[in-house]
Amino acid sequence: MSSMTALFLEDAYLSTAEAHVTGVREDGGILLDQTCFYATSGGQPGDTGFLERENGDRIQIAGTVTGETKAEIILVPAPGQAVPAVGEKLVQHIDWDRRYRLMRMHTACHLLSVVCPYPITGAAVSETDSRIDFDMTDTIDKAEITAKLMELVNANHPVHRKWISEEDLNANPELVKSKNVRPPRGQGQIRLVCIGEDSSVDSQPCGGTHVGETAEVGEIHIGKIEKKGKENRRFRIRFGPLPA
């Protein structure tokens, strides 16, 4: 496996980037030396878009997944696309409208974990809504949670990242909010996503893509709170105002 630079880890706003093809798998999956395409992970779906060849032709990308390890990122072409040559230089274009909605929704999930400080048992981000499952028994009013979420959005807190060592994470186990999903280990470094000046609002390990300021999330509301078993509540976050 060749090493690939995951450009989105340092800059989530990179919608295009040059790359060289380092390999084409038997299943058609395309490997690049560096990529701005986020691969499905941590509840966030992978990017779609296209690769622009030197002659202007496009190779449509239907999805992005990880391989054997999270460090291996595979761009999955749509059916019937031309196969690029190894060594070929391309320009990558992600479907930015879709990705930006996912970044807003993903950031909203972090804000919900601040407003609802319960252990998280599952989460999934989509373009139109997100769900987070909490290990909790309390009954919570969705209008109240929506108001608290919008307070964090409107305060326009900065969202930034910080790399810490595994030892630092071991010394601060409270940073990990997810009960079932452990942050990726073994690379020596863990990426923290921090909200607020000096991480005053929140910080937690996450490899996804987020907006730079909470106001970019825009208007959101809690659409539904479902009971999933005795000790589980499923929250749905949606774009737009809370319906009357």
Ligand SMILES: [Zn+2]
């Ligand atoms: Zn995240």
